Amino acid sequence: MIKKLEIERNPYIGAFGITNEEITLLSVDFTEEKKKIVEDTLSTEVFLTTIARTNLIGILTAGNSNGVVLPYNVEDYEISKLKKFDIKIGILSTKFTALGNMILCNDKGAVISRKLKREAKLIEDTLDVETFVFDSNNFGSMGLCTNNGSLVHPSLSEMVAELEKALKVEVDIGSANRGVYYLGICALANTKGALVGNLSTGPEINKIEDILF
8 A cells, every 4th residue: 555645745754754564653743644644554553753852753763673773862762762662772873863864774684874884783783684885875865675675766776786685675766756766755665555755656656566565
């Protein structure tokens, strides 16, 4: 199932949440009505929170069904909320806080920015998957990944074979929100469903359905 959604007239819904196969974390800006849409579409439990006192959950965090990695400036009360879930929590000491932009992962593998090279072991231990370091800085924002497939920015087209080896799924080129190739900030997806920005076109939605489910 795929649904179009916006948050406060913003079509970049991937910036405001992350999801795995069981749990979705969303910004506190989501209304109860939209929270219910997310629950029904992704077939997960949905929890509202902040990270580093902001609503940019998808920008600042990355995770899979095994764990979630957080920036150093996450608040203690935010960590306490996450400890209620049966997932590992890794807090990175790096000055780079936009972890969701820099990490693309699923339950089979992870690719990370070279800027996070020193944190690779902690990321690997937290997500419990093999982690690959590549030159691009923005894998997370440039891709959308589930356990069935991944769509990425066309600038990564020459890396498709490497990404397929790392993530252990089919990788193709895609977009959302009427031609925006930064899929990570345009959508939320797992193997059961996807939420895409409300500007997304029919062909874009069809491609997401074909590759990610």
